[in-house]
Amino acid sequence: MFKVKDLQFQYPKNDSNTINGIDFEIAKGEIFxxxxxxxxxxxxxxxxxxxxxxxxxxxxxxxxxxxxKFHDEFYEDIGVCFEMPISFSKLTAMExxxxxxxxxxxxxxxxxxxxRLGLWQDKDKLVGEYSKGMKIRLNMVRALLNxxxxxxxxxxxxxxxxxxxxxxxxxxxxxxxxGGTVFLTSHIMGDVDxxxxxxxxxxxxxxxxxxxxxxxxxxxxxxxxxxxxxDNGSVVxxxxxxxxxxxxxxxxxxxxxxxxxIHSGETTLEEIFIQVTGVKLHGED
Amino acid sequence: MAKIKxxxxxxxxxxxxxxxxxxxxxxxxxxxxxxxFLEPDEFRMFLPFVFLxxxxxxxxxxxxxxxxxxxxxxxxxxxxxxPITSTDYIVSKILSNIINLIIIFGVIFLSMYFIKDMTFNxxxxxxxxxxxxxxxxxxxxxxxxxxxxxTALLLNYMVIMxxxxxxxxxxxxxxxxxxxxxxxxxxxxxxxxxxxxxSTEATVNWSQYLMDSAYIIVLGFxxxxxxxxxxxxxxxxxxxxx
Numbered sequence: 432m433f434k435v436k437d438l439q440f441q442y443p444k445n446d447s448n449t450i451n452g453i454d455f456e457i458a459k460g461e462i463f464x465x466x467x468x469x470x471x472x473x474x475x476x477x478x479x480x481x482x483x484x485x486x487x488x489x490x491x492x493x494x495x496x497x498x499x500k501f502h503d504e505f506y507e508d509i510g511v512c513f514e515m516p517i518s519f520s521k522l523t524a525m526e527x528x529x530x531x532x533x534x535x536x537x538x539x540x541x542x543x544x545x546x547r548l549g550l551w552q553d554k555d556k557l558v559g560e561y562s563k564g565m566k567i568r569l570n571m572v573r574a575l576l577n578x579x580x581x582x583x584x585x586x587x588x589x590x591x592x593x594x595x596x597x598x599x600x601x602x603x604x605x606x607x608x609x610g611g612t613v614f615l616t617s618h619i620m621g622d623v624d625x626x627x628x629x630x631x632x633x634x635x636x637x638x639x640x641x642x643x644x645x646x647x648x649x650x651x652x653x654x655x656x657x658x659x660x661x662d663n664g665s666v667v668x669x670x671x672x673x674x675x676x677x678x679x680x681x682x683x684x685x686x687x688x689x690x691x692x693i694h695s696g697e698t699t700l701e702e703i704f705i706q707v708t709g710v711k712l713h714g715e716d
Numbered sequence: 717m718a719k720i721k722x723x724x725x726x727x728x729x730x731x732x733x734x735x736x737x738x739x740x741x742x743x744x745x746x747x748x749x750x751x752x753f754l755e756p757d758e759f760r761m762f763l764p765f766v767f768l769x770x771x772x773x774x775x776x777x778x779x780x781x782x783x784x785x786x787x788x789x790x791x792x793x794x795x796x797x798x799p800i801t802s803t804d805y806i807v808s809k810i811l812s813n814i815i816n817l818i819i820i821f822g823v824i825f826l827s828m829y830f831i832k833d834m835t836f837n838x839x840x841x842x843x844x845x846x847x848x849x850x851x852x853x854x855x856x857x858x859x860x861x862x863x864x865x866x867t868a869l870l871l872n873y874m875v876i877m878x879x880x881x882x883x884x885x886x887x888x889x890x891x892x893x894x895x896x897x898x899x900x901x902x903x904x905x906x907x908x909x910x911x912x913x914x915s916t917e918a919t920v921n922w923s924q925y926l927m928d929s930a931y932i933i934v935l936g937f938x939x940x941x942x943x944x945x946x947x948x949x950x951x952x953x954x955x956x957x958x
Contacts, residue, residue, distance in 0.1 A: 505799075506799040513793070513794070516789070518794075519730060519733070519789060519791055533722050534800055535798070
């Protein structure tokens with residue numbers, strides 16, 4: 432669906448490149464996570480991919496065609512869900528959606544989308560009276576107005592309560608299951624882990640890892656099993672390698688001891704993020 | 717064309733909802749009130765001021781305010797990831813402000829016709845509305861480019877008023893020496909006044925009128941091509957997550 436080859440970009444006022452020759456491909460029907468600390472080049476890459484920035488070096492291909500050859504028709508096929516609210520505050524939700532919907536050739540019926548996101552009852556309310564979570568949910572409807580082939584989602588669950596976050600994640604999965612492709616950025620690693628088929632980590636304008644969450648966890652995790660059991664009133668912890676779990680010592684421990692916890696040494700995407708980018712997720716350095 | 721029509725309709729919907737049309741209409745009522753109390757000849761003397769304030773100052777301020785809201789609410793970015801071009805967006809701003817000014821002038825001059833029996837060359841007036849409004853829409857867009865927030869927008873607007881509009885008003889009211897008029901001859905403000913005042917004259921100086929029209933068109937084109945369009949996407953997408 433998208434091919435990016437040796438992409439380089441420099442802002443006119445900067446001395447050096449913000450994007451330093453990155454390569455990746457996004458397959459049709461894939462949810463592709465794009466992760467990185469602030470200032471790493473994540474937003475710039477997205478702006479280049481949605482044609483909000485031009486004058487890049489390298490090659491970007493969308494749906495088999497050079498992106499630079501596309502004009503307005505490109506936007507008929509993509510939907511963008513911004514992180515911040517993007518609605519006219521003195522218009523109702525329905526007036527907002529009507530305005531944007533009529534800019535497209537393909538237009539969806541917004542009622543099922545509004546109903547699923549719990550906004551149908553408030554469709555005639557001014558957006559200025561919406562809560563932050565409602566505005567973010569409305570962004571999701573805005574992104575889907577034209578029945579796009581590809582979605583660009585920037586922190587789609589940020590500011591949502593667990594129930595609505597679940598609804599949005601289900602919608603993203605349904606979109607993918609219907610053949611859609613998704614480019615997702617998020618700092619909520621649980622969501623990335625849950626949704627993405629593959630993730631890419633960008634830092635200092637370079638891609639440092641591109642793989643599936645599972646493969647990354649295998650690569651960066653430890654092939655161990657940690658067991659905690661109670662012995663003479665105190666908790667004892669023992670760590671076995673994956674090769675050792677077939678051995679007698681491990682089997683005996685399982686059979687004879689009062690086991691309290693068993694954990695594999697699999698790492699989390701959050702730990703991988705910190706490891707590959709060198710930046711902490713909360714209060715990024 | 718359908719998209720432009722839809723964008724213009726959207727502009728009008730927002731002019732109304734954000735009370736910008738109401739503000740513009742209220743100013744028109746002030747002119748009508750003035751027209752009621754003044755004799756036709758006195759009101760005629762006042763007309764350059766009416767034209768200048770409505771077509772230039774109000775247009776630039778309205779566009780600046782519209783774009784301030786669109787930038788603040790990120791809706792301008794949302795439009796840019798729709799199948800419309802930057803030019804479509806700017807053209808819709810021009811057309812909506814032209815229509816707005818036609819409505820405002822329609823109300824003012826129809827009132828003057830019924831109250832004071834005053835008539836104008838409406839063809840000349842209409843052309844002046846098209847040319848001058850287009851130019852001052854560009855001024856309004858530039859104003860929003862250089863203003864970080866609404867306070868800065870108003871301050872920059874005041875600077876433009878003082879530098880470009882007040883000298884012409886000062887000469888009109890006799891507060892500045894009349895010979896200064898020669899220096900201001902090609903100021904956009906004086907060109908604006910001449911284009912509009914041609915609609916009040918029995919015999920139009922066509923050579924001057926055409927020169928003024930060509931001047932404002934060329935100046936507008938330079939603004940659009942070299943100042944507005946190249947910076948538009950940067951302006952619209954600055955501080956945007958995506």
